[in-house]
Amino acid sequence: MKILIADDMEGISGVVDWRHVGDDPGEYARFRHIMTGDVNAAVRGAFKGGADEVVVSDGHGSGRNVLVEELDRRAKLNSGSPSPFSMVSGIDQNVDALMYVGYHARKGTLHAILCHTWTGSVRNVFVNGLHVGEIGLNGLVAGHFNVPLIMISSDLAGCNEALDLVPGLETVAVKKATGRFAAEVLQIEEAQARIEAAAEKAVLRFKNGDHGAPLKTNYPVKVRLEFDSADLADGAAQLPGCTRVDGRTIEFTAPDMPSAHRSFRAAATLSR
Amino acid sequence: MKILISTDMEGISGVVDWTHVDSTHAEYNRFRRLMTADVSAAVRGAIKGGADQVVVTDAHGSKTNILIEELEAPARLNSGKSGPMGMVQGIDDHVDAAFFVGYHARNGTLNGILSHTISGKAIANIWVNDLLVGEFGINALVAGAYDVPVLLVTSDQAGEAEAKDLVPDITTVVTKVSTSRYSADCLPPKRVHQMIEAAAEAAVKAFASGKAPAVLKTVEPVVVKIEFMHSAMADSASLLPNARRLEGRMIELKADTMPEAYRNIRAAVKMAA
Numbered sequence: 001m002k003i004l005i006a007d008d009m010e011g012i013s014g015v016v017d018w019r020h021v022g023d024d025p026g027e028y029a030r031f032r033h034i035m036t037g038d039v040n041a042a043v044r045g046a047f048k049g050g051a052d053e054v055v056v057s058d059g060h061g062s063g064r065n066v067l068v069e070e071l072d073r074r075a076k077l078n079s080g081s082p083s084p085f086s087m088v089s090g091i092d093q094n095v096d097a098l099m100y101v102g103y104h105a106r107k108g109t110l111h112a113i114l115c116h117t118w119t120g121s122v123r124n125v126f127v128n129g130l131h132v133g134e135i136g137l138n139g140l141v142a143g144h145f146n147v148p149l150i151m152i153s154s155d156l157a158g159c160n161e162a163l164d165l166v167p168g169l170e171t172v173a174v175k176k177a178t179g180r181f182a183a184e185v186l187q188i189e190e191a192q193a194r195i196e197a198a199a200e201k202a203v204l205r206f207k208n209g210d211h212g213a214p215l216k217t218n219y220p221v222k223v224r225l226e227f228d229s230a231d232l233a234d235g236a237a238q239l240p241g242c243t244r245v246d247g248r249t250i251e252f253t254a255p256d257m258p259s260a261h262r263s264f265r266a267a268a269t270l271s272r
Numbered sequence: 273m274k275i276l277i278s279t280d281m282e283g284i285s286g287v288v289d290w291t292h293v294d295s296t297h298a299e300y301n302r303f304r305r306l307m308t309a310d311v312s313a314a315v316r317g318a319i320k321g322g323a324d325q326v327v328v329t330d331a332h333g334s335k336t337n338i339l340i341e342e343l344e345a346p347a348r349l350n351s352g353k354s355g356p357m358g359m360v361q362g363i364d365d366h367v368d369a370a371f372f373v374g375y376h377a378r379n380g381t382l383n384g385i386l387s388h389t390i391s392g393k394a395i396a397n398i399w400v401n402d403l404l405v406g407e408f409g410i411n412a413l414v415a416g417a418y419d420v421p422v423l424l425v426t427s428d429q430a431g432e433a434e435a436k437d438l439v440p441d442i443t444t445v446v447t448k449v450s451t452s453r454y455s456a457d458c459l460p461p462k463r464v465h466q467m468i469e470a471a472a473e474a475a476v477k478a479f480a481s482g483k484a485p486a487v488l489k490t491v492e493p494v495v496v497k498i499e500f501m502h503s504a505m506a507d508s509a510s511l512l513p514n515a516r517r518l519e520g521r522m523i524e525l526k527a528d529t530m531p532e533a534y535r536n537i538r539a540a541v542k543m544a545a
Contacts, residue, residue, distance in 0.1 A: 082507050234354040238539040240514045240527070252513070259513065266511040269543055 002053040003046045003203065004095040004147070005039060005075075006088050006138060009060035010104035010114035011154035012038050013174045013191035016183050018114065022061060034188055035060075035102060036067045038153060038174075041192035042101045043072040045199025050207055055095070059087030059138075060102070085258065086265060088138045092258075097150045097206050098142045099199060105157040106133020111177040112157035119268045121232045123248065126224040127260065128217045135162050136215070137261060143215035144257040150211050151202035153195050155183060166212035170202040221260040224251045225267055236271040239263060274325040275318045275476065276367040276420070277347070278360050278411060279311050281332035282376035282386040283427035285447050285461040289454055290386065295333065304337045306461055307374060310426065310447070312344035313465040314373050317472025319346070322480050327367070331359035331411075332374075357531065358538055360411045363418055364531070369479050370415050370422045371472060374447075377430035378406025383450045384430030390537070394505050394544040396521070398537060399497040400530075401490050408435050409488070410534060416488040417530040423475040423484060426468055428456060441485035443475040494533040496525045498540055505544035512539060 009021040012035045017023075020031045039056055046054050057078040058066045063086075068077055083089040088098070105112035107123060117125055117133045125132050127140060135158065139149050151170040152162040159171035174191040175183040186194070205211055227233045230247040237244050242252040242263075250267065254260035281293040284307045291297040311328055318326050329350040330338045340349050355361035363370065377384030379395060389395045389406050398405055400413060408431065412422045425435040426445040435442050445467045448456035459467075478484065500506045503520040510517050514536065516524045525540065527533035 082504075082511070231354065235542070238535055238542065240512055240525070240532075240536050240539065254513065262511045263513045266513070266539075266543060269508070269511070270539055 001051050001096045001203070001207070002055070002094060003051045003097055003099060004088065004090055005042050005046070005054060005056045005099045005101055006059050007035065007039050007056060007066065007101045008087065008103050008134065009035055009065060010102065011158050011174070012102040013188050014185050016113055016175070016185065017181055021114065032065045032067060033070065035065055036070045037188065037192055038101050038195055039066055040070070040072045041195040042099055042151070042153070042199040043075045045196040046099070046203050047074060048196070049200040049203025051203055055090050055093075057087065057089045063089070085141060086261070087134065088141050091142050091145055091147060095145065095147050097203070097211070098139070098147050099151040099202065100135065100149065100162070101153045101195065103135055103152055103154045103158050103162070105155070105161050106131070106135070109157050109161065111179065113155045113175060113177045113180065113183050115157070115180060118264070119272070121227050121271050122225065122268060123228050124226040125264065128222055130217065133161060136165055137264065139165060139215040140217055140257045141261050143217075146214050148206075148211050148214045150206050151198055153198070165215055168212055170198045170205070172198045217257060219256050221254045221257055222251065223254065223260050223264060224249060225264065227271055232271040236267040238270045239267045242267070273323045273368045273476070273480065274327070274366060275323045275369055275371060276360065276362055277311060277314050277318070277326060277328045277371045277373055278331045279307065279328060279338065279373040280359070280375050280407065281307055281337060282374065283431050283447060284310050284374040285464040286458050288385055288448070288456050288458070293332065293386070295337070304339060305342065307337055308339045308342045309461065309465060310468060311338060311373050312342070313468040314371050314424070314426070314472045315344040315347040317469040318371070318476050320469070321473040321476025323476055327362050329359065329361045356535070357414065358534060359407065360414050363415050363420060367418065367420050369476070369484065370420050371424040371475070372408060372411065372422055372435075373426045373468070375408050375425055375427045375431050375435070377428070377434050378404070378409075381430045381434065383452060385428045385448065385450045385453065385456050387430065387453055391541045391545060394500055394541055395498065396501055397499040400533065401495055403490070406434055409438050410537065412438060412488040413490050413530050414534045416490070419487055421479070421484045421487045423479055424472055438488055439485045443471050445471045490530060492529050494527045494530055496527065496533050496537055498523050498525070498537065500544055509540040509543040511543060512536070515540070
């Protein structure tokens with residue numbers, strides 16, 4: 001059994017501020033070590049649960065955060081950017097199940113640490129009318145390859161966002177936000193013990209067929225992308241084949257979810 | 273008669289270095305004044321030649337270079353970035369003919385001041401339907417999609433040669449003779465202004481009497497090939513939904529029309545940057 005662990009940084013244990021995830025070099029160095037610890041906890045749990053192979057896909061920023069020298073020796077690491085499937089790089093390589101570590105809620109969520117959707121400029125994303133953040137977007141790409149999401153670690157808001165999409169999902173809320181930049185956080189060892197236990201349980205449940213269905217959407221995929229201001233949509237409107245809906249919004253159609261994901265990433269880049 | 277003047281900066285009188293055309297550098301303020309003066313000379317010539325409307329499109333960088341307070345009346349100014357038509361913003365609005373002022377040769381040209389194609393960092397070469405083009409060719413093809421001929425180009429001798437290859441009967445003003453990418457024998461700006469005014473007047477008069485250079489056209493749909501400086505740039509640009517990866521540094525884009533092809537080219541450059 002092969003597990004892909006897609007990591008991000010905002011939902012890592014202890015993180016509450018942009019300085020922790022890149023803006024301040026010293027703070028970032030602390031939290032990439034903790035991030036590697038959270039990921040290792042999930043790797044240990046996955047193997048305990050019965051996984052034969054674990055691949056970690058580093059999904060934060062340019063995908064160069066996890067300290068490979070501290071990574072559990074049994075795991076492989078997809079690192080660097082851009083890669084074909086970005087935050088779920090490797091999802092097309094015969095993966096059986098997907099776990100999220102350190103994920104965060106979509107932009108605008110109440111009481112969610114560093115909530116955003118891909119870049120700071122994206123306000124809302126709808127995939128065939130479904131309001132999604134990165135949890136949904138990447139989950140739908142995994143669904144294209146029939147890979148179910150079986151576990152998430154995040155703050156409470158991120159866990160709830162995932163549960164809306166995959167009821168019964170194994171979740172670990174490593175913090176409970178009281179604002180976008182404030183949270184009650186679990187102590188790191190405690191958080192990582194819970195991640196390990198949840199990962200083990202998720203794999204055991206998966207083996208028994210006790211897991212949610214892969215996330216799917218209808219094809220072709222219609223994506224509606226709303227930005228914070230009109231200049232951002234002016235830039236994104238350069239996406240070939242897209243339609244300008246209004247000042248802040250573009251829409252495009254893609255044949256399948258991986259194509260939609262690529263076009264979404266292109267539009268986000270063009271908006272800047 | 274309505275004339276659109278698309279103006280870039282590298283081919284302006286006296287410009288030989290990136291510091292001259294970079295808004296974060298002190299030298300830039302001198303050269304945006306000279307740019308406004310080169311353009312104003314073209315405006316005067318167009319009016320003398322019989323144009324009743326002149327629109328200037330600021331086409332360099334963030335497109336806020338021209339000093340509007342010094343721009344020759346009665347020209348209007350298209351200013352600011354992200355216009356749908358890019359360097360020829362306004363070309364779709366009932367324009368009869370175009371001038372390209374301050375243009376430069378495409379990337380890689382021998383002895384062409386600041387030679388590059390859209391992005392000096394990202395682009396090695398661009399082909400439109402297998403025609404190797406620089407900004408002159410791309411923008412002239414977009415103008416051509418609206419049946420607008422380019423009557424006049426001002427540039428160094430390399431930009432002149434590139435324009436004449438595509439539009440043999442175009443009127444030209446050579447503002448400097450380049451001896452490398454960063455050195456040139458520059459004519460005095462006052463002399464250049466006289467030359468531009470006279471050339472613009474003559475070009476518009478010839479156009480009015482039916483002796484315009486040919487409109488530059490290409491076959492539609494359009495196949496664009498872009499060669500980037502290195503492969504990571506092509507990795508990023510490959511995210512565009514109509515992109516096809518040809519090899520490490522190259523992608524191909526198919527577009528229904530030339531204006532759409534131009535938008536695609538700009539999108540690819542932005543993805544790569």
